[in-house]
Each structure stands twice: as C-alpha cells, then as structure tokens.
Amino acid sequence: SQQGEEDPQALSIQEGENATMNCSYKTSINNLQWYRQNSGRGLVHLILIRSNEREKHSGRLRVTLDTSKKSSSLLITASRAADTASYFCAASTGFQKLVFGTGTRLLVSP
Amino acid sequence: SAVISQKPSRDICQRGTSLTIQCQVDSQVTMMFWYRQQPGQSLTLIATANQGSEATYESGFVIDKFPISRPNLTFSTLTVSNMSPEDSSIYLCSAETGSYEQYFGPGTRLTVT
Structure with a gap:
C-alpha cells in the first residue's frame, strides 16, 4: 500500500497545550498537504508545503517537511477545544493525486 | 480556494441498487477527483x-x-453501481485549483442495507 503513516493514532491534551502530529510517506512528492476533518464530515484544507520548503507557518499551525526522511510534522500551538478533530496528511504525487496518511485523532479537553 | 458542494449529503440504499x-x-477547475472513506478509515482515491x-x-x-462523468470544468458525478453493504462509506469529491491546493466537498455518507 502507498498509504502514509501518522502517529500518534490518537492524542489527548488540555486546552492551551501544544499538539504535534507526525506523518511519514513512501514516495517522492511534489508537495504535502494537511487537512482537518470534524466527525466524519468534509475535509478542511489547512496548509500546503512544497517539496523544496522545510517549514511553513499559518496562524497557530507550524508544518515542517524533511524529504530526506520522507516525513512531516504538524504543530498546533495553544490548542483549543474547537481543534478537536481528525488530522490527515496527504502526499501529492504525480498528476496532483493525493495519498493520505492514516490520520491522528486529536481530543482537546477544556 | 474553491467551494465545493455535493448532493445528496447522505442516503440509505438497498443492496443491488445504484x-x-x-x-x-464554484469555479472552473482543471482537476477533479473522487475519494472513498470507509468507516473509521482514511481516504482512498477512486479516480481522476x-x-x-x-x-x-x-x-x-x-x-x-x-x-x-465530467461534462464540464465545474461538475462531475460518481455512480456507485449494484451496491453491497461493503460500499457503505463516505464519498468525497475534490478539486485542484491550479495552485496545487486540493479542496474537498462535504462528502456523501452512503449506507447500504
């Protein structure tokens, strides 16, 4: 299977804490994208990092990419209860096709 | 970005139907995709x-x-044919906007009985 792996599978933290999720993929990529999914609904696009970038920020999100290790991480700082969701990384291979990771379920408790 | 809508949002269908x-x-896009998300799983690409x-x-x-089908640059349909309970999933379409970012619709939750 080409599917990527994410860890941890589940993460439980308190509001105000930081959450870090890791993603590994198997093939060469053009870019890597992170998504949030609330309760089996549609995916919300969070951030795209290109293969020639090492770090990218968007608000409380920080994404890193290490192409030599075929890995990426998503850091959410100062988490809120509203951040409770599943988070997926998706590696863009040829023809803009996305190969998704297994996902991390994040629970942020008030 | 792109705003994507899907219909229906959910349906319950009988085995053997389609x-x-x-x-x-909401805008013309070059690339559209269909994905399946089985219960508790990640997304898998069905087709471009x-x-x-x-x-x-x-x-x-x-x-x-x-x-x-993809008759134009803003619309596509996916048919799930001769359904069985194993087809129970969320089906999502997506569109790539030209900036390599891929946006998703809200999904269609299908239950086959």
Missing part, C-alpha cells in the same frame, strides 16, 4: 475525473462499478 452523487465547484474523456481509475476500482 446511487449517483453530484459534485459542483477527466473533462471530456474517460476517468482514470486507481488500482482496485473499475468503471463498471464506479462510472464517472
């Missing part, structure tokens, strides 16, 4: 919907089971 899911994008030509299917997915 369901067509519609996907509408090509405008004006046959869809390109991923390994494990065939046109007879998942026929796809």
